[in-house]
Amino acid sequence: MNSVWVTAFAEKEVNMQSVFRRLSPARFIAIGFAATILIGSALLMLPVCVKPGVSLPYIDALYTSASAVCVTGLVPLNVHEHFTNYGQTILLVLFQVGAFGIMTFTYFVSLMVGQGLSLRSKVTISNLLDEEGIAQVDRFIKNIIAVTFGVEALGAIALYFSWRNVPGLEGDTLWWYAVFHSVSGFCNAGFSLFADNLATPDVAYNMGGQITIMVMVLCGSLGFAMYLEIVRRARVALGWDSRNTISRHWSTYSWLVVRMTAALVLGGGLILFLIKAIDGSLFTSADPWYWILWESLFNATARTAGFNISDMALNSVPYALFLGALMFIGGNPGSTTGGVHTTAFAVSCGEVARILQGKQDVVMHKRRIARSVVERAVITVILAGAWVGMMTTVMCFAEPGLSLERLFFEVVSSFATVGFSWNVTPELSDAGKWIIVFNMIVGRVGMVAFVLAFMKQPSKSPLRYPETRLPLS
Numbered sequence: 390m391n392s393v394w395v396t397a398f399a400e401k402e403v404n405m406q407s408v409f410r411r412l413s414p415a416r417f418i419a420i421g422f423a424a425t426i427l428i429g430s431a432l433l434m435l436p437v438c439v440k441p442g443v444s445l446p447y448i449d450a451l452y453t454s455a456s457a458v459c460v461t462g463l464v465p466l467n468v469h470e471h472f473t474n475y476g477q478t479i480l481l482v483l484f485q486v487g488a489f490g491i492m493t494f495t496y497f498v499s500l501m502v503g504q505g506l507s508l509r510s511k512v513t514i515s516n517l518l519d520e521e522g523i524a525q526v527d528r529f530i531k532n533i534i535a536v537t538f539g540v541e542a543l544g545a546i547a548l549y550f551s552w553r554n555v556p557g558l559e560g561d562t563l564w565w566y567a568v569f570h571s572v573s574g575f576c577n578a579g580f581s582l583f584a585d586n587l588a589t590p591d592v593a594y595n596m597g598g599q600i601t602i603m604v605m606v607l608c609g610s611l612g613f614a615m616y617l618e619i620v621r622r623a624r625v626a627l628g629w630d631s632r633n634t635i636s637r638h639w640s641t642y643s644w645l646v647v648r649m650t651a652a653l654v655l656g657g658g659l660i661l662f663l664i665k666a667i668d669g670s671l672f673t674s675a676d677p678w679y680w681i682l683w684e685s686l687f688n689a690t691a692r693t694a695g696f697n698i699s700d701m702a703l704n705s706v707p708y709a710l711f712l713g714a715l716m717f718i719g720g721n722p723g724s725t726t727g728g729v730h731t732t733a734f735a736v737s738c739g740e741v742a743r744i745l746q747g748k749q750d751v752v753m754h755k756r757r758i759a760r761s762v763v764e765r766a767v768i769t770v771i772l773a774g775a776w777v778g779m780m781t782t783v784m785c786f787a788e789p790g791l792s793l794e795r796l797f798f799e800v801v802s803s804f805a806t807v808g809f810s811w812n813v814t815p816e817l818s819d820a821g822k823w824i825i826v827f828n829m830i831v832g833r834v835g836m837v838a839f840v841l842a843f844m845k846q847p848s849k850s851p852l853r854y855p856e857t858r859l860p861l862s
Contacts, residue, residue, distance in 0.1 A: 462579020695808020
């Protein structure tokens with residue numbers, strides 16, 4: 390009898406292994422995110438996680454869980470008023486898991502219990518992180534964990550001292566708020582325990598807290614590849630790693646990330662300020678001009694996280710549309726952010742410039758960008774733009790009572806996993822919430838990865854058809 394059970398169990402294990410072997414990395418990560426969201430929604434529904442007397446429909450629990458796992462920050466309810474400390478802790482764990490990524494977090498858990506990953510799992514992680522060299526995956530993920538927890542700890546300490554004089558925050562409560570917002574900031578999750586996010590009067594003008602949040606958001610949006618280059622250069626410079634030599638020139642990735650991030654934050658913030666000057670809201674606001682400029686810089690920085698220090702609904706349509714463009718671009722690859730990512734957008738613009746100028750290659754930092762990279766960047770931007778347009782159309786059918794520009798802003802914010810809302814989230818119907826949840830998952834997995842997850846691997850054909858030309862204008 391025992392041999393029969395052993396044989397049956399062995400056959401079941403073999404069948405499960407064959408199923409996992411057929412899953413592409415993109416499909417595996419999509420399923421992983423969906424499963425984590427479902428588990429998170431079930432945990433949030435537990436009585437111990439919901440405050441007494443508070444009603445929490447399952448669709449709201451699912452929506453909040455999806456927003457946390459996808460590090461988006463769009464929530465249909467007040468986190469502090471609806472969830473106990475247990476529920477808030479589950480949210481923190483969910484957006485920490487979402488920031489790490491399912492595979493990376495699995496590796497972290499295996500390290501904690503003294504196990505390692507199989508060769509196949511390391512190859513899968515290597516594909517997902519675009520990190521070359523299977524032997525480097527262990528060190529790569531350990532560095533991700535160390536950098537994440539280290540930066541989050543420093544951010545929590547800074548927020549603790551910045552919010553010491555905030556009414557109602559003292560002792561353990563102050564520490565919990567500091568830790569929660571530090572993790573939320575680094576993960577670019579945009580979740581807040583304050584009633585109106587960072588626009589709550591007690592912290593709306595707290596410069597120390599806002600600067601700390603901005604730094605945390607930027608640290609999370611840089612991308613772990615840049616952190617690894619910084620660490621590697623520091624080790625070589627200090628003589629701690631004599632085995633490696635390093636060029637005095639930074640990599641093209643780091644060169645591009647620094648310039649794109651600076652352009653989006655400083656240039657984007659300045660344009661947002663100028664839009665307020667043009668539409669007249671700069672002169673009708675009760676705040677002085679320098680505070681409006683600061684708010685614009687904060688919004689340009691938080692374009693990947695969704696923290697807000699003012700009511701988004703008070704902004705004009707041009708302001709919201711340009712902010713939507715900044716959200717669509719998003720942060721940097723390999724980071725906790727969403728969007729099409731800065732490198733894809735920059736390379737796509739470089740391809741347009743190459744065609745218009747009649748050049749042969751896209752060149753950046755005195756390096757020729759590989760053709761495969763250019764093609765992937767262009768298709769990423771095109772697919773993402775088409776997806777946002779399609780989802781906006783679907784939302785117009787699902788929410789006929791809401792204006793087009795407000796729905797467009799919500800779709801871009803959820804797809805780019807940002808969290809800014811034009812006060813649309815609380816007004817969504819159940820159908821609208823399901824659509825936004827699906828949109829968040831697609832945005833977090835990535836447009837190209839999501840499409841590839843449902844496509845068969847093409848087989849190479851030895852045939853090439855004759856070339857022809859078509860009129861285009």
